[in-house]
Amino acid sequence: MSATATAGADRPPLLVLGVPARKFFAFICMVFGMFMAILDIQIVSAALSEIQAGLSASADEIPWVQTSYLIAEVIMIPLSGFLSRALSTRWLFVISATGFTVMSVMCATASSINEMIVYRALQGFIGGGMIPTVFATAFSAFPRDKQAVVSPIIGLVATLAPTIGPTIGGYLTDLFSWHWLFLVNIVPGIFVAISTFLLVDFDEPDLSLLDRFDWWGLLFMAGFLGSVEYVLEEGPANDWFDDNVILIFAIVAAFSCVAFFARVLTARDPVVDLRAFLDRNFAMGSGFSFVMGIGLYGLTYLYPVYLARVRGYSALMIGETMFVSGLAMFMAAPLAGRLMTRLDPRAMMGLGFAGFALGTWQVTYITTDWDFWELLVPQILRGVSMMICMVPISNVALGTLAPETMKNASGLFNLTRNLGGAVGLAIINTVLNNRMDLHLSRLHEQVAWGHLPAEETLASITAGMAARGSDASLAALKQLAGIVRQQALVMSFADVFYTLTFLFLVLVLILPVMKRPQARGAAAGGGGH
Incomplete structure (x- = not known):
């Protein structure tokens, strides 16, 4: 070499x-x-x-x-x-x-x-x-x-x-x-x-x-983590435990959690x-x-x-x-x-x-x-x-x-x-x-009849829509309601x-x-x- x-x-x-x-x-x-x-x-x-x-x-x-x-x-x-x-x-x-x-x-x-x-x-x-x-x-x-x-x-x-x-x-x-x-x-x-x-x-x-x-350990882990993930994902949009499906998954998660930890702590190879x-x-x-x-x-x-x-x-x-x-x-x-x-x-x-x-x-x-x-x-x-x-x-x-x-x-x-x-x-x-x-209910109190700023705002919107047709009052109320919802949403973000x-x-x-x-x-x- x-x-x-x-x-x-x-x-x-x-x-x-x-x-x-x-x-x-x-x-x-x-x-x-x-x-x-x-x-x-x-x-x-x-x-x-x-x-x-x-x-x-x-x-x-x-x-x-x-x-x-x-x-x-x-x-x-x-x-x-x-x-x-x-x-x-x-x-x-x-x-x-x-x-x-x-x-x-x-x-x-x-x-x-x-x-x-x-x-x-x-x-x-x-x-x-x-x-x-x-x-x-x-x-x-x-x-x-x-x-x-x-x-x-x-x-x-x-x-x-x-x-x-x-x-x-x-x-x-x-x-x-x-x-x-x-x-x-x-x-x-x-x-x-x-x-x-x-x-x-x-x-x-x-x-x-x-x-x-440990197949049982995998089954219990899947039931536990999968159910927890589902409950957390879907809960806020479905009133949590008022929804029967979420309640069932929560019960599955609780049972699987106990079984999973018992299995993990006792199995030879968890x-x-x-x-x-x-x-x-x-x-x-x-x-x-x-x-x-x-x-x-x-x-x-x-x-x-x-x-x-x-x-x-x-x-x-x-x-x-x-x-x-x-x-x-x-x-x-x-x-x-x-x-x-x-x-x-x-x-x-x-x-x-x-x-x-x-x-x-x-x-x-x-x-x-x-x-x-x-x-x-x-x-x-x-x-x-x-x-x-x-x-x-x-x-x-x-x-x-x-x-x-x-x-x-x-x-x-x-x-x-x-x-x-x-x-x-x-x-x-x-x-x-x-x-x-919460913010919607509070804002609704502020835009009720008898509140001068709300009535002035509604009148201004109605006047702006008067030229568009005879439903100006209804359209103005709808727009005002949209403004209220948007403000409530922004306050919720805050x-x-x-x-x-x-x-x-x-x-x-x-x-x-x-x-x-x-x-x-x-x-x-x-x-x-």
């Missing part, structure tokens, strides 16, 4: 962030797969009316396009830890990416609402395995001292994807058709499946685990190992992740609802307005990574939640005239705060765990964020509905933002009680640092 060949053989592999370049590229491909799975939670939200028209669905049926995906995904996320250990990271990700892509094709070709709901559920269930697997890989494959770079990458993807989902959905629907919400996944999905098959070799499968798979919560850092980090889910999914929901119902914006206009938060997150990612190396994680979380509180407090002054420019600063604060929160929360929860517990813990950690979003949306919709009723401000401030006050997390040596980094 020549000296040149010998030198080439002895040359150390090219390293990126302390790991071989091949491993780093494989990780980036996995991150791209996670981006697709999280993006599809929100990408249909801006185009539900178009899907409804295309599939001839009813108003009661169309929300299931999103609900079915969320219910299925929330079941898979904690299950992914077990499957990743049994099948290996490589095969779980290849199966998830392939199945997600196939189901995207099926969604695009669905000819009825029932087909769409089934395909969306399968898409969410299969694709949900990609999300926690990426988090586990990030904290087990990279050295501890490289987490300041890796954490912002996964944090950016996990928060950016649902934020820009309505924007991308609005553009695709406006420029092409709703089918492209799903067709857009095909080429990236094929790329992710092939690249992870060829490149990912982080661990080996342990197929013996499948022989001891489908989900809850012992990770005995780690103080993980438990605290998961709690903050739960609340961050409220900020992530709650505000991603609130702004579009305001813009659509009050301002009358189209899906495309809503997407363009919401893009500000996504841009702010992207710009803040390097800042979050730098701060992580210099600040106590508690200080970073304090800054982040304080930024959330400041942004939501500014929106408590909302009026019917607010549009892009009035929402600009609150959206920037939300985007920057999201990144500053996400990075230390992930590191507090996962950064000090032993590698053998990482896969299971990652599923639980991601589950808390999704459940936080579900609980947050339920609280937001309940407050919105209740305060709407109340919701007050509630969120209070929640974020409480978290800032709790932070000093939390102990500063200590690293658990080199094992947590996956390298020799």
Whole structure:
């Protein structure tokens, strides 16, 4: 053998962030797969009316396009830890990416609402395995001292994807058709499946685990999480337990909850190992992740609802307005990574939640005239705060765990964020509905006969419509009623933002009680640092 060949053989592999370049590229491909799975939670939200028209669905049926995906995904996320250990990271990700892509094709070709709901559920269930697997890989494959770079990458993807989902959905629907919400996944999905098959070799499968798979545990977990997700999604719009279906699902959730925890605590190989919560850092980090889910999914929901119902914006206009938060997150990612190396994680979380509180407090002054420019600063604060929160929360929860517990813990950690979003949306919709009723009753008292300002306003509207026909009085009353409802709705939005401000401030006050997390040596980094 020549000296040149010998030198080439002895040359150390090219390293990126302390790991071989091949491993780093494989990780980036996995991150791209996670981006697709999280993006599809929100990408249909801006185009539900178009899907409804295309599939001839009813108003009661169309929300299931999103609900079915969320219910299925929330079941898979904690299950992914077990499957990743049994099948290996490589095969779980290849199966998830392939199945997600196939189901995207099926969604695009669905000819009825029932087909769409089934395909969306399968898409969410299969694709949900990609999300926690990426988090586990990030904290087990990279050295501890490289987490300041890796954490912002996964944090950016996990928060950016649902934020820009309505924007991308609005553009695709406006420029092409709703089918492209799903067709857009095909080429990236094929790329992710092939690249992870060829490149990912982080661990080996342990197929013996499948022989001891806890089917009862899976059944109880599915009943518990699926029913909770359904109750939280549908409860606010159906008067909660006054609706018989919601009451039945609540009973199923309660029974399944008790059975699930009994099974998990007694089974030899539980489908989900809850012992990770005995780690103080993980438990605290998961709690903050739960609340961050409220900020992530709650505000991603609130702004579009305001813009659509009050301002009358189209899906495309809503997407363009919401893009500000996504841009702010992207710009803040390097800042979050730098701060992580210099600040106590508690200080970073304090800054982040304080930024959330400041942004939501500014929106408590909302009026019917607010549009892009009035929402600009609150959206920037939300985007920057999201990144500053996400990075230390992930590191507090996962950064000090032993590698053998990482896969299971990652599923639980991601589950808390999704459940936080579900609980947050339920609280937001309940407050919105209740305060709407309260403000309507109070405003009706102010526009009753005998109140001079109301009578003057009605007379002015009637005079303006007199030239349009003989029904000017009726039309004026209808317009005045619309004005009252719109004002009541805006006042309800302000109340919701007050509630969120209070929640974020409480978290800032709790932070000093939390102990500063200590690293658990080199094992947590996956390298020799």
